[in-house]
Amino acid sequence: MCAGTLFVAMALVLFGQAGLLTGGTAGAAFLLHYATGIGLGQGFFLLNLPFYGFAWKQMGGEFTVKTFAAVLLLSVLTELAPRFVSIQALHPAFAAIFGGLMLGTGCLFLARHRASLGGATVISLYLQERRGWRAGKVQLAIDCTVLLAALFVVEPSRVGWSILGAGVMGGFLWINHRPGRYVGS
Known part of the structure:
Protein backbone atom coordinates (compact mmCIF):
# COMPACT_ATOMS: atom_id res chain seq x y z
CA MET A 1 0.00 0.00 0.00
CA CYS A 2 2.84 2.39 0.79
CA ALA A 3 4.45 1.78 -2.61
CA GLY A 4 1.15 2.35 -4.41
CA THR A 5 0.53 5.57 -2.54
CA LEU A 6 4.08 6.76 -3.25
CA PHE A 7 3.60 6.09 -6.98
CA VAL A 8 0.38 8.12 -6.96
CA ALA A 9 2.02 10.93 -4.97
CA MET A 10 4.87 11.19 -7.47
CA ALA A 11 2.38 11.24 -10.35
CA LEU A 12 0.48 14.07 -8.66
CA VAL A 13 3.74 15.97 -8.16
CA LEU A 14 4.45 15.63 -11.90
CA PHE A 15 0.93 16.75 -12.76
CA GLY A 16 1.11 19.67 -10.35
CA GLN A 17 4.48 20.89 -11.62
CA ALA A 18 3.19 20.70 -15.20
CA GLY A 19 -0.07 22.48 -14.30
CA LEU A 20 -2.15 19.39 -15.09
CA LEU A 21 -4.81 17.51 -13.16
CA THR A 22 -6.51 14.16 -13.18
CA GLY A 23 -10.04 12.93 -12.65
CA GLY A 24 -11.84 11.72 -9.56
CA THR A 25 -11.30 13.09 -6.10
CA ALA A 26 -7.65 13.92 -6.80
CA GLY A 27 -8.79 15.95 -9.81
CA ALA A 28 -11.34 17.78 -7.67
CA ALA A 29 -8.53 18.51 -5.17
CA PHE A 30 -6.42 19.92 -8.03
CA LEU A 31 -9.34 22.16 -9.06
CA LEU A 32 -9.68 23.36 -5.48
CA HIS A 33 -5.92 23.94 -5.33
CA TYR A 34 -5.78 25.85 -8.63
CA ALA A 35 -8.88 27.93 -7.83
CA THR A 36 -8.13 28.79 -4.19
CA GLY A 37 -4.47 28.01 -3.48
CA ILE A 38 -5.32 25.49 -0.75
CA GLY A 39 -2.68 22.76 -0.54
CA LEU A 40 -3.32 19.79 -2.82
CA GLY A 41 -2.92 17.31 0.04
CA GLN A 42 -5.15 19.34 2.35
CA GLY A 43 -7.86 19.61 -0.28
CA PHE A 44 -7.64 15.91 -1.09
CA PHE A 45 -7.98 14.95 2.57
CA LEU A 46 -10.94 17.30 3.12
CA LEU A 47 -12.79 16.20 -0.02
CA ASN A 48 -12.57 12.58 1.10
CA LEU A 49 -14.04 13.13 4.58
CA PRO A 50 -17.71 12.69 3.57
CA PHE A 51 -17.02 9.27 2.03
CA TYR A 52 -15.70 7.37 5.07
CA GLY A 53 -19.04 6.76 6.77
CA PHE A 54 -20.53 5.60 3.50
CA ALA A 55 -17.55 3.36 2.79
CA TRP A 56 -17.69 1.82 6.28
CA LYS A 57 -21.37 0.99 5.92
CA GLN A 58 -21.26 -0.21 2.31
CA MET A 59 -17.72 -1.55 1.78
CA GLY A 60 -16.74 -2.71 5.26
CA GLY A 61 -14.29 -1.73 7.96
CA GLU A 62 -11.13 -3.23 6.46
CA PHE A 63 -11.60 -1.44 3.13
CA THR A 64 -12.40 1.83 4.88
CA VAL A 65 -9.42 1.72 7.25
CA LYS A 66 -7.04 0.89 4.39
CA THR A 67 -8.57 3.65 2.27
CA PHE A 68 -8.29 6.17 5.11
CA ALA A 69 -4.63 5.21 5.61
CA ALA A 70 -3.90 5.57 1.88
CA VAL A 71 -5.69 8.94 1.68
CA LEU A 72 -3.88 10.23 4.76
CA LEU A 73 -0.50 9.07 3.46
CA LEU A 74 -1.15 10.54 0.00
CA SER A 75 -2.26 13.83 1.55
CA VAL A 76 0.93 14.07 3.61
CA LEU A 77 3.16 13.01 0.71
CA THR A 78 1.67 15.53 -1.72
CA GLU A 79 2.14 18.31 0.82
CA LEU A 80 5.76 17.33 1.58
CA ALA A 81 6.96 16.18 -1.85
CA PRO A 82 7.47 19.66 -3.36
CA ARG A 83 10.01 20.32 -0.60
CA PHE A 84 12.05 17.33 -1.77
CA VAL A 85 11.31 17.08 -5.50
CA SER A 86 11.60 19.88 -8.00
CA ILE A 87 11.83 19.28 -11.71
CA HIS A 113 -4.69 -4.85 -1.50
CA ARG A 114 -8.37 -3.91 -1.30
CA ALA A 115 -7.84 -0.22 -0.72
CA SER A 116 -8.57 2.91 -2.68
CA LEU A 117 -7.87 6.61 -2.63
CA GLY A 118 -11.41 7.34 -1.51
CA GLY A 119 -14.18 9.44 -2.96
CA ALA A 120 -14.92 8.61 -6.56
CA THR A 121 -13.48 5.10 -6.28
CA VAL A 122 -15.71 4.31 -3.30
CA ILE A 123 -18.77 5.39 -5.27
CA SER A 124 -17.65 3.46 -8.37
CA LEU A 125 -17.03 0.24 -6.45
CA TYR A 126 -20.29 0.56 -4.54
CA LEU A 127 -22.33 1.04 -7.72
CA GLN A 128 -20.59 -1.95 -9.29
CA GLU A 129 -21.28 -4.22 -6.32
CA ARG A 130 -24.83 -3.05 -5.60
CA ARG A 131 -26.22 -1.95 -8.97
CA GLY A 132 -24.11 -3.93 -11.41
CA TRP A 133 -22.76 -0.77 -13.03
CA ARG A 134 -19.23 -1.24 -14.35
CA ALA A 135 -16.87 0.59 -11.98
CA GLY A 136 -14.68 1.67 -14.88
CA LYS A 137 -17.60 3.36 -16.63
CA VAL A 138 -18.72 5.12 -13.46
CA GLN A 139 -15.16 6.26 -12.78
CA LEU A 140 -14.86 7.48 -16.37
CA ALA A 141 -18.05 9.52 -16.03
CA ILE A 142 -16.75 11.10 -12.81
CA ASP A 143 -13.36 11.76 -14.40
CA CYS A 144 -14.95 13.39 -17.44
CA THR A 145 -17.07 15.62 -15.21
CA VAL A 146 -14.01 16.79 -13.28
CA LEU A 147 -12.01 17.38 -16.46
CA LEU A 148 -14.88 19.34 -18.04
CA ALA A 149 -15.12 21.47 -14.91
CA ALA A 150 -11.40 22.13 -15.26
CA LEU A 151 -12.10 24.17 -18.38
CA PHE A 152 -13.40 26.91 -16.05
CA VAL A 153 -10.21 26.91 -13.97
CA VAL A 154 -7.28 25.72 -16.11
CA GLU A 155 -6.26 26.78 -19.61
CA PRO A 156 -7.65 24.44 -22.31
CA SER A 157 -4.24 23.16 -23.44
CA ARG A 158 -3.53 21.95 -19.88
CA VAL A 159 -6.92 20.26 -19.80
CA GLY A 160 -6.02 18.53 -23.07
CA TRP A 161 -2.75 17.22 -21.62
CA SER A 162 -4.68 16.16 -18.51
CA ILE A 163 -7.10 14.17 -20.66
CA LEU A 164 -4.11 12.40 -22.20
CA GLY A 165 -2.87 11.52 -18.70
CA ALA A 166 -6.29 10.22 -17.66
CA GLY A 167 -6.47 8.16 -20.84
CA VAL A 168 -3.04 6.64 -20.23
CA MET A 169 -4.02 5.76 -16.66
CA GLY A 170 -7.36 4.30 -17.73
CA GLY A 171 -5.78 2.27 -20.52
CA PHE A 172 -3.13 0.92 -18.18
CA LEU A 173 -5.76 -0.18 -15.67
CA TRP A 174 -7.97 -1.63 -18.40
CA ILE A 175 -5.13 -3.82 -19.64
CA ASN A 176 -3.65 -4.79 -16.27
CA HIS A 177 -6.46 -4.93 -13.70
CA ARG A 178 -8.37 -8.15 -13.39
CA PRO A 179 -10.52 -8.31 -10.24
CA GLY A 180 -9.45 -11.17 -8.00
CA ARG A 181 -6.03 -11.59 -9.63
CA TYR A 182 -2.97 -11.13 -7.44
CA VAL A 183 -5.02 -9.91 -4.48
CA GLY A 184 -2.84 -9.33 -1.43
CA SER A 185 -3.78 -8.90 2.19
Missing part, protein backbone atom coordinates in the same frame (compact mmCIF):
# COMPACT_ATOMS: atom_id res chain seq x y z
CA GLN A 88 13.36 22.16 -13.62
CA ALA A 89 12.11 21.24 -17.10
CA LEU A 90 8.95 19.21 -17.54
CA HIS A 91 6.97 19.02 -20.75
CA PRO A 92 3.24 18.46 -20.17
CA ALA A 93 3.23 15.49 -22.58
CA PHE A 94 5.85 13.67 -20.51
CA ALA A 95 4.03 14.54 -17.27
CA ALA A 96 0.75 13.28 -18.75
CA ILE A 97 2.12 9.99 -20.08
CA PHE A 98 4.55 9.09 -17.30
CA GLY A 99 2.24 10.47 -14.62
CA GLY A 100 -0.68 8.49 -16.07
CA LEU A 101 1.38 5.30 -15.96
CA MET A 102 2.44 6.00 -12.38
CA LEU A 103 -1.15 6.75 -11.36
CA GLY A 104 -2.35 3.52 -12.93
CA THR A 105 0.42 1.52 -11.29
CA GLY A 106 -0.24 3.01 -7.87
CA CYS A 107 -3.99 2.49 -8.13
CA LEU A 108 -3.41 -1.10 -9.23
CA PHE A 109 -1.20 -1.72 -6.19
CA LEU A 110 -3.92 -0.32 -3.94
CA ALA A 111 -6.74 -2.24 -5.62
CA ARG A 112 -4.82 -5.48 -5.24
Whole structure:
Protein backbone atom coordinates (compact mmCIF):
# COMPACT_ATOMS: atom_id res chain seq x y z
CA MET A 1 0.00 0.00 0.00
CA CYS A 2 2.84 2.39 0.79
CA ALA A 3 4.45 1.78 -2.61
CA GLY A 4 1.15 2.35 -4.41
CA THR A 5 0.53 5.57 -2.54
CA LEU A 6 4.08 6.76 -3.25
CA PHE A 7 3.60 6.09 -6.98
CA VAL A 8 0.38 8.12 -6.96
CA ALA A 9 2.02 10.93 -4.97
CA MET A 10 4.87 11.19 -7.47
CA ALA A 11 2.38 11.24 -10.35
CA LEU A 12 0.48 14.07 -8.66
CA VAL A 13 3.74 15.97 -8.16
CA LEU A 14 4.45 15.63 -11.90
CA PHE A 15 0.93 16.75 -12.76
CA GLY A 16 1.11 19.67 -10.35
CA GLN A 17 4.48 20.89 -11.62
CA ALA A 18 3.19 20.70 -15.20
CA GLY A 19 -0.07 22.48 -14.30
CA LEU A 20 -2.15 19.39 -15.09
CA LEU A 21 -4.81 17.51 -13.16
CA THR A 22 -6.51 14.16 -13.18
CA GLY A 23 -10.04 12.93 -12.65
CA GLY A 24 -11.84 11.72 -9.56
CA THR A 25 -11.30 13.09 -6.10
CA ALA A 26 -7.65 13.92 -6.80
CA GLY A 27 -8.79 15.95 -9.81
CA ALA A 28 -11.34 17.78 -7.67
CA ALA A 29 -8.53 18.51 -5.17
CA PHE A 30 -6.42 19.92 -8.03
CA LEU A 31 -9.34 22.16 -9.06
CA LEU A 32 -9.68 23.36 -5.48
CA HIS A 33 -5.92 23.94 -5.33
CA TYR A 34 -5.78 25.85 -8.63
CA ALA A 35 -8.88 27.93 -7.83
CA THR A 36 -8.13 28.79 -4.19
CA GLY A 37 -4.47 28.01 -3.48
CA ILE A 38 -5.32 25.49 -0.75
CA GLY A 39 -2.68 22.76 -0.54
CA LEU A 40 -3.32 19.79 -2.82
CA GLY A 41 -2.92 17.31 0.04
CA GLN A 42 -5.15 19.34 2.35
CA GLY A 43 -7.86 19.61 -0.28
CA PHE A 44 -7.64 15.91 -1.09
CA PHE A 45 -7.98 14.95 2.57
CA LEU A 46 -10.94 17.30 3.12
CA LEU A 47 -12.79 16.20 -0.02
CA ASN A 48 -12.57 12.58 1.10
CA LEU A 49 -14.04 13.13 4.58
CA PRO A 50 -17.71 12.69 3.57
CA PHE A 51 -17.02 9.27 2.03
CA TYR A 52 -15.70 7.37 5.07
CA GLY A 53 -19.04 6.76 6.77
CA PHE A 54 -20.53 5.60 3.50
CA ALA A 55 -17.55 3.36 2.79
CA TRP A 56 -17.69 1.82 6.28
CA LYS A 57 -21.37 0.99 5.92
CA GLN A 58 -21.26 -0.21 2.31
CA MET A 59 -17.72 -1.55 1.78
CA GLY A 60 -16.74 -2.71 5.26
CA GLY A 61 -14.29 -1.73 7.96
CA GLU A 62 -11.13 -3.23 6.46
CA PHE A 63 -11.60 -1.44 3.13
CA THR A 64 -12.40 1.83 4.88
CA VAL A 65 -9.42 1.72 7.25
CA LYS A 66 -7.04 0.89 4.39
CA THR A 67 -8.57 3.65 2.27
CA PHE A 68 -8.29 6.17 5.11
CA ALA A 69 -4.63 5.21 5.61
CA ALA A 70 -3.90 5.57 1.88
CA VAL A 71 -5.69 8.94 1.68
CA LEU A 72 -3.88 10.23 4.76
CA LEU A 73 -0.50 9.07 3.46
CA LEU A 74 -1.15 10.54 0.00
CA SER A 75 -2.26 13.83 1.55
CA VAL A 76 0.93 14.07 3.61
CA LEU A 77 3.16 13.01 0.71
CA THR A 78 1.67 15.53 -1.72
CA GLU A 79 2.14 18.31 0.82
CA LEU A 80 5.76 17.33 1.58
CA ALA A 81 6.96 16.18 -1.85
CA PRO A 82 7.47 19.66 -3.36
CA ARG A 83 10.01 20.32 -0.60
CA PHE A 84 12.05 17.33 -1.77
CA VAL A 85 11.31 17.08 -5.50
CA SER A 86 11.60 19.88 -8.00
CA ILE A 87 11.83 19.28 -11.71
CA GLN A 88 13.36 22.16 -13.62
CA ALA A 89 12.11 21.24 -17.10
CA LEU A 90 8.95 19.21 -17.54
CA HIS A 91 6.97 19.02 -20.75
CA PRO A 92 3.24 18.46 -20.17
CA ALA A 93 3.23 15.49 -22.58
CA PHE A 94 5.85 13.67 -20.51
CA ALA A 95 4.03 14.54 -17.27
CA ALA A 96 0.75 13.28 -18.75
CA ILE A 97 2.12 9.99 -20.08
CA PHE A 98 4.55 9.09 -17.30
CA GLY A 99 2.24 10.47 -14.62
CA GLY A 100 -0.68 8.49 -16.07
CA LEU A 101 1.38 5.30 -15.96
CA MET A 102 2.44 6.00 -12.38
CA LEU A 103 -1.15 6.75 -11.36
CA GLY A 104 -2.35 3.52 -12.93
CA THR A 105 0.42 1.52 -11.29
CA GLY A 106 -0.24 3.01 -7.87
CA CYS A 107 -3.99 2.49 -8.13
CA LEU A 108 -3.41 -1.10 -9.23
CA PHE A 109 -1.20 -1.72 -6.19
CA LEU A 110 -3.92 -0.32 -3.94
CA ALA A 111 -6.74 -2.24 -5.62
CA ARG A 112 -4.82 -5.48 -5.24
CA HIS A 113 -4.69 -4.85 -1.50
CA ARG A 114 -8.37 -3.91 -1.30
CA ALA A 115 -7.84 -0.22 -0.72
CA SER A 116 -8.57 2.91 -2.68
CA LEU A 117 -7.87 6.61 -2.63
CA GLY A 118 -11.41 7.34 -1.51
CA GLY A 119 -14.18 9.44 -2.96
CA ALA A 120 -14.92 8.61 -6.56
CA THR A 121 -13.48 5.10 -6.28
CA VAL A 122 -15.71 4.31 -3.30
CA ILE A 123 -18.77 5.39 -5.27
CA SER A 124 -17.65 3.46 -8.37
CA LEU A 125 -17.03 0.24 -6.45
CA TYR A 126 -20.29 0.56 -4.54
CA LEU A 127 -22.33 1.04 -7.72
CA GLN A 128 -20.59 -1.95 -9.29
CA GLU A 129 -21.28 -4.22 -6.32
CA ARG A 130 -24.83 -3.05 -5.60
CA ARG A 131 -26.22 -1.95 -8.97
CA GLY A 132 -24.11 -3.93 -11.41
CA TRP A 133 -22.76 -0.77 -13.03
CA ARG A 134 -19.23 -1.24 -14.35
CA ALA A 135 -16.87 0.59 -11.98
CA GLY A 136 -14.68 1.67 -14.88
CA LYS A 137 -17.60 3.36 -16.63
CA VAL A 138 -18.72 5.12 -13.46
CA GLN A 139 -15.16 6.26 -12.78
CA LEU A 140 -14.86 7.48 -16.37
CA ALA A 141 -18.05 9.52 -16.03
CA ILE A 142 -16.75 11.10 -12.81
CA ASP A 143 -13.36 11.76 -14.40
CA CYS A 144 -14.95 13.39 -17.44
CA THR A 145 -17.07 15.62 -15.21
CA VAL A 146 -14.01 16.79 -13.28
CA LEU A 147 -12.01 17.38 -16.46
CA LEU A 148 -14.88 19.34 -18.04
CA ALA A 149 -15.12 21.47 -14.91
CA ALA A 150 -11.40 22.13 -15.26
CA LEU A 151 -12.10 24.17 -18.38
CA PHE A 152 -13.40 26.91 -16.05
CA VAL A 153 -10.21 26.91 -13.97
CA VAL A 154 -7.28 25.72 -16.11
CA GLU A 155 -6.26 26.78 -19.61
CA PRO A 156 -7.65 24.44 -22.31
CA SER A 157 -4.24 23.16 -23.44
CA ARG A 158 -3.53 21.95 -19.88
CA VAL A 159 -6.92 20.26 -19.80
CA GLY A 160 -6.02 18.53 -23.07
CA TRP A 161 -2.75 17.22 -21.62
CA SER A 162 -4.68 16.16 -18.51
CA ILE A 163 -7.10 14.17 -20.66
CA LEU A 164 -4.11 12.40 -22.20
CA GLY A 165 -2.87 11.52 -18.70
CA ALA A 166 -6.29 10.22 -17.66
CA GLY A 167 -6.47 8.16 -20.84
CA VAL A 168 -3.04 6.64 -20.23
CA MET A 169 -4.02 5.76 -16.66
CA GLY A 170 -7.36 4.30 -17.73
CA GLY A 171 -5.78 2.27 -20.52
CA PHE A 172 -3.13 0.92 -18.18
CA LEU A 173 -5.76 -0.18 -15.67
CA TRP A 174 -7.97 -1.63 -18.40
CA ILE A 175 -5.13 -3.82 -19.64
CA ASN A 176 -3.65 -4.79 -16.27
CA HIS A 177 -6.46 -4.93 -13.70
CA ARG A 178 -8.37 -8.15 -13.39
CA PRO A 179 -10.52 -8.31 -10.24
CA GLY A 180 -9.45 -11.17 -8.00
CA ARG A 181 -6.03 -11.59 -9.63
CA TYR A 182 -2.97 -11.13 -7.44
CA VAL A 183 -5.02 -9.91 -4.48
CA GLY A 184 -2.84 -9.33 -1.43
CA SER A 185 -3.78 -8.90 2.19
